[in-house]
Amino acid sequence: MEKQKEILKLYHDNLDQQIEEVFKADLNIPIDKFQTQKQFTVIRNLKVLHLACLHNNTKLVELTLTYCRNSNLINQTQMFEFINLQNKDGFTPLHMASFKGNLEIIKLLLQLGANSNIKNTTGLSVLHMSVQGDHVKTSVINIDFQLFWINQNIPIDILDHNHQTPLICASFLGSQQMVNFLIPWGAKLNAQTQDKGHTALHVATQQGHSRIVRKLLIKGIDRKIKDKTGRTALDLAVESRFESIQTMIENNMGLPERCGLRQPDSKVEKNYISMIIYLSLYCSSFLMTISFTLPKLESLQAWYITSFSITLLLTWVLVKRNPGFVPRSNKTLMDLLDAYSVDQICPDCSDVKPPRSRHCEICQKCVYKYDHHCPWLSNCVGEKNQYIFISFLFTLTLSISLQIAVQCSTLNLEDDQTDVDSDHLLQWITFYYTMIFSCIFILPVMLLFTVQIYNLIKGQTTYERYIEKQGINRIQSRKASAEQQLKLIKSAASTETNESEFKFTLKTQKKPLLKETELIV
Ligand SMILES: [Zn+2]
Ligand SMILES: [Zn+2]
Structure with missing residues (x-):
């Protein structure tokens, strides 16, 4: 003994x-x-x-x-x-x-x-345990594990007794890396637990894991699913006063989302609607101008037609040209994990993510020197098309400016005329149509052109400058946010409802398991 x-x-x-x-x-x-x-x-x-x-x-x-x-x-x-x-x-x-x-x-x-294949008394499999691991220190090994277990024919959506999938488990515990990798591997997004009917979005919201919430939304999780008490994830965010998560689930579009700098908090498929709208407006205003206005202004004719033609050509090049997609290395993920850290690997591409590249969720590829995804061109702007994009903005600004100049000159000509000719009505329609189009587009295009020139001088992409600014803002708000979170945790712990949630946390969270080996004195 x-x-x-x-x-x-x-x-x-x-x-x-x-x-x-x-x-x-x-x-x-x-x-x-x-x-x-x-x-x-x-x-x-x-x-x-x-x-x-x-x-x-x-x-x-x-x-x-x-x-x-x-x-x-x-x-x-x-x-x-x-x-x-x-x-x-x-x-x-x-x-x-x-x-x-x-x-x-x-x-x-x-x-x-x-x-x-042995499960514990609550039905947790080895894959569930792997997801619960400490991903900060052993993330590479953990991901190695995931592949390992899946190669051992353990289903990626293996359920415990509460129908909790590894993705729900990872979302609950804040295992960001696991969420990033489980989704591209085909984990079921909208699975619900048996007892409360919670999805991965419900549990991530409840625990305040905002990055995981955003990832789930971008990947297309159904945000309208209700739990067994009839509450959606949005209801839980409102109850917990998680304002940033609430904004994400409501999918409010800000300026960064509209400019393509930040993807909206929802799944976006590649489409050409914005591009068709832009080309229709641009080409129709051009055709109307050369038909009804330009014949009277021969001096500007050549400049206007040339700038329009070059802009159209550059548009076609930008839509068709590879913006700098990172080529596939044809290595297995296991090999990559041996050679690189997990942060250097793109979970969606299952390949190396070189420095200064970023994965575009719309193009579904990593792009070198990612600047932004341009909805008007339905393509990314990156290393290989940045200069073409700047040239495009220059000629677009020039052609719209010339269009405004042409229309204003026509106005003076009309004032001098005493007789009303048969094209008078069409000229006025052309004037208003093209001026409305030009005035809407000219300022954003000029602003974008200025931003791109500034980027060139700074040697940074728009996305890098955006992230840098976000980082500064985050540091400034961190202290205030931490204090607010502390207050919320204290008030939540004092209520009976949240006490039961806390017990659930104790049962599944990793830290208490580590303490199990502590010696009782
Ligand atoms: Zn990628
Ligand atoms: Zn893209």
């Missing part, structure tokens, strides 16, 4: 060297029988292998398994039981290793017969 306590204490303290010495001295210690009691941990029935996996200690796991095989105290069947033993919550050593994100230990356990 003393020996058991001594060895369990060594396991608890993660002292693999001392354990190795104990094993070398005696090959007749029945460690497969040793399990923790309450004096060691807050939960019972953790075998030494659970403890080694929880410590994320590959050497200790290897030592333990090697000892079991060499000691001759357990046969093959007992070894299999030892590896797959579930504690009182139903967790196996494989669950623990998945939670910690250690691929080496997982492979070792699987080689020796660990069963990856």
Whole structure:
């Protein structure tokens, strides 16, 4: 009994060297029988292998398994039981290793017969545990895991007893990287839990994970789904006073969204509607001008027609030309994860995301030196078409300015005329039509041209300057926001309803699980 306590204490303290010495001295210690009691941990029935996996200690796991095989105290069947033993919550050593994100230990356990299909008492699979892992420190390994488990034929939408998918689990716990990767892998967006009928959007909203909320909305989650109490995610955001999340779910379009700098908080398919509107207005005003106005103004005719033709040609080039899409490397994601950090990989393209590139959710590709997605051209502006875009803005500004000049000159001519000719009415219609079009377009186009010239001087893209500004604003508002959040948490904890939510958090969140190995004094 003393020996058991001594060895369990060594396991608890993660002292693999001392354990190795104990094993070398005696090959007749029945460690497969040793399990923790309450004096060691807050939960019972953790075998030494659970403890080694929880410590994320590959050497200790290897030592333990090697000892079991060499000691001759357990046969093959007992070894299999030892590896797959579930504690009182139903967790196996494989669950623990998945939670910690250690691929080496997982492979070792699987080689020796660990069963990856075992679920714990609440139905959590190894994939759920992997999603719950600490993604800041072990994000690469965790993502490696996801692929690993999916390659082991574990469905990406595997359910626990509450019908909670890994995506809902990740959204609840704020596992941003997992959400980013699970969606492109085909995770079901609109799945609902059995008890409350919550979607991933409901749980992310409730927990205040605004980035995850935005990602889910951009990927097209149904924001109108109601839970079993009839509340949508928007209702939950309003109740919790999460104003930024409320704005996202309401999908309010601001200037950055309208300019293509920031994607709206919804799924946007590539379409040519804006481009058709722009071309229709631009071409019709040109045709009307050359038909009814220009014949009287031969001096401006050549300039106007030339600038229009060049603008139209540049429009065609910008629509058709590759803006600088990052070419595919044809490497597997596993290879990429070995070579790059997870931040350097685009989850949607499953490929490397070079510096200064960004994934366009509308074009569905990463773009070098991403500037913005232009809805009028239905294409991105990036490294390979930036200069063409600036030239286009220049000729567009010139042609619209000439159009205004032409119309104003006609006005003077009309004043001089005493007779009313047959084209008089058409000239006036042309005048108003083209002037309205020109006045609407000229200022935004000039502003965009100025911004692009400023970008050239600064050596930055519009998106980079936007992000930089956002970063400064975020730092300024961080303190105020933190104070507000603290007040909300305090008030939420004091209400009965939210207390039950807090208990749910305790059951599934990662931090309490880590504390399970703490020694009770
Ligand atoms: Zn991408
Ligand atoms: Zn784009």
